[in-house]
Amino acid sequence: MTATESPEKLLSPVLSSFWDAPDSWTLETYRRHEGYEGLAKALAMDPDALIAYVKDAGLRGRGGAGFPTGMKWQFIPQGDNKPHYLVVNADESEPGTCKDIPLLFANPHSLIEGMIIACHAIRSSHAFIYLRGEVVPVLRRLHEAVREAYEAGYLGPDALGSGKPLDITVHAGAGAYICGEETALLDSLEGRRGQPRLRPPFPAVAGLYACPTVVNNVESIASVPALINKGKDWFRSMGTEKSPGFTLYSLSGHVTTPGQYEAPLGITLRQLLDMSGGMRSGHRLKFWTPGGSSTPMLTEEHLDVPLDYEGVGGVGSMLGTKALQCFDETTCVVRAVTRWTEFYAHESCGKCTPCREGTYWLVQLLRDIEAGKAEMADIDKIDDIADNINGKSFCALGDGAASPIFSSLKYFREEYEQHITGRGCPFDPAKSTVWADNGSDNAHLEVNA
Structure with missing residues (x-):
């Protein structure tokens, strides 16, 4: 541009x-x-x-x-x-x-x-x-x-x-x-x-x-x-060579103007945020998903990654359904990942052991970490459980459940540690929109999970 x-x-x-x-x-x-x-x-x-x-x-x-x-x-x-x-x-x-x-x-x-x-x-x-x-x-x-x-x-x-x-x-x-x-x-x-x-x-x-x-x-x-x-x-005049055409991007979360943005493949989140008025006033982007919660999360450093299949794949995530969920600095990563994992545990069909058992135990450990009741070894334990689910379940639901674990530990491991050493969430519940409704249109995100 x-x-x-x-x-x-x-x-x-x-x-x-x-x-x-x-x-x-x-x-x-x-x-x-x-x-x-x-x-x-x-x-x-x-x-x-x-x-x-x-x-x-x-x-x-x-x-x-x-x-x-x-x-x-x-x-x-x-x-x-x-x-x-x-x-x-x-x-x-x-x-x-x-x-x-x-x-x-x-x-x-x-x-x-x-x-x-x-x-x-x-x-x-x-x-x-x-x-x-x-x-x-x-x-x-x-x-x-x-x-x-x-x-x-x-x-x-x-x-x-x-x-x-x-x-x-x-x-x-x-x-x-x-x-x-x-x-x-x-x-x-x-x-x-x-x-x-x-x-x-x-x-x-x-x-x-x-x-x-x-x-x-x-x-x-x-x-x-x-x-x-x-x-x-x-x-083919739109998009990129390997990902041609137009597509619908779902922009949601802590953005000024959420909604559907139909654009050529290869547009960036920075460009979409420019069109939507950016993050809500007074806040900055902390992390986001390129294709819904089952795709590995990305951070502010990935704002200029082309939103096509090759570009997003090149930084270790997936374009998926192009569901761009944007979270600002008031969001507790551990809380967000816990809510997503609770969703996957609830929606597991139970047919295969890695997904049925793995998502259940991930939820138990994540709840303990969030509440400050866990030990440092539990951080490696959730990483190990996610590894035993990823690529070993009957369908892609297991892979989707493992993605938030891997990516959040990659970018925000220190936040997990703060929950354990501080004996609870370091975020102020009155300010964190993942904890409570503060009057914002995009607040109370656990409902949407």
Whole structure:
């Protein structure tokens, strides 16, 4: 950014370009903003050519791992005489993440159009949206958008042209964090308890109902229509070489103006804070998460790290869901990590021993450290327990639980020691917004964890 360039010019509103328009969620409004124009172009393409086009554009999954979307579609076997399914993961439950829900609330047809395009590519006639069931207003709005799409002929017996049918089923989950893991989601969708499956076989071979299945995040699929309509060169003109395109960043915590900021991949937190008015008045940044609580925390020294998959990975963290939780100097790191770990212990499905037992014991030790009842050896003990969880659990929930432990000890070990030597938290509870509500809009952060 040059000295004369305004920070807002770094934004690239595509998915969010008309969120503030009257009745933005309706089919009529969506059509006024080039809605379903990408679909017409996609249906004129051969499915394999469509997959290659999305692959060449470089669209990466927006759900956390950043796996190339076109490559995921390419894994679906062809000529196998089995039904193919598309499942959209809308079970957004990573602490700090809030991008898919507002997208579905304000612009649900972008997802529906993207799903029709994806189904054409993978030769599917039935798609599912697995939505977090607590968000009832979004559920109702999504049902209405699907109804409008059926009524307009975008879904139904001739949705894909030449008599090829397509149906979309909206399924409300029951509020389990573990169901955000794609194979646990599939088990839940089939009516069983949501627990991760052993892989292989992978969903592309034996997913929903033991048939080839693609599981994509909401934002990944919703980005496809604009990509097809405006072209892969336009898409690659944003972002970085290895992480092209636009994306939604969820900025929250002790910032002046929290919210959704749609920008090219590779923007920095410093630039986003400049746009949002910075940290709240009179305070400075202490630590932040680049992709929700399951990604290793970073500090003020990382303000200029490019927020793309390579940049964040290069400093030992993960871009994840791009949930930028910012905490100021009033925040007790031990308290924040304890609250996150309590969340992971509560949400563990219990299927594997490292996660089930490890998260439980991490909570016990962290509570003792926070209260000043622990010994110095307990700091190494939580590090050892986290090491026994990381990479050894059945799914990524265990890795996510270990991340705050490792990163907080890396940057704030002295704070853990102060809790033990001082026999309690060195932060004034009256000032620490992780302890109590002080009237700030962003106070009482343990509720959001």
